Amino acid sequence: SPTIGVFALQGDVREHLRLLTEIGVTAIGVRRTSELAQCDGLVIPGGESTTMAKLARTFELFEPLQERIRGGMPTFGTCAGMIMLADRIEDGAHDQETLGGLDITVRRNAFGRQVHSFEGDLDFDGFDAPVHAVFIRAPWVEQLGPGVEALATIQSGEAAGRIVAVRAGHLMATSFHPEVDADDRVHRYFVDLVRQS
Ligand code: GLN
Secondary structure, three states: OEEEEEOOOOOHHHHHHHHHHHOOOEEEEOOHHHHOOOOOOEEEOOOHHHHHHHHHOOOOOOHHHHHHHOOOOOOEEHHHHHHEEEEEEEOOOOOOOOOOOEEEEOOOOOOOOOOOOEEEOOOOOOOOOOOOEEEEEEOOEEEOOOOOOEEEEEOOOOOOOOOEEEEEEEEEOOOOOOOOOOOHHHHHHHHHHHOOO
């Protein structure tokens, strides 16, 4: 079975490790290059994207991560992890770095300051039943490059039409936190992507 790493310098690492382990893959925390080297795929969790980028620099993981991502390692970013995979940030913190790889522009904290979190049901490409999506100070995707596919879009309310899940080849990202639920379909979708690659 494949080994899937979870970027573990910052963020909600444990929930991803638990869910991946339940699915039956080998899941390991990634804090150093020796751990990254063992991975067939990587999850970048939710957390705080500016802190993640700085810590990745400090622990000399930034460039090795970029190399693996560019080299085709399947990678799944959730929330802050989506921001980390985005090529461009709208209204990003001054000089905020991302690993990039996904040809998307994201807007951080897009759902408004007062709306720290909300949840709702979301149709997800290829799933029979909607996903219960939890958003916590979430980004949305402002713009998609060619070759990037939207997997889920907010269906109602003020944010209707906003794209909150994307995929391009070996990379995927969600604005929401699929790891907080018992629903493991989004993680299975990613594990399939790892198995296929
Ligand atoms: N607002 C956070 C950021 O910009 C992301 C929030 C999250 O991951 N729950 O990094």
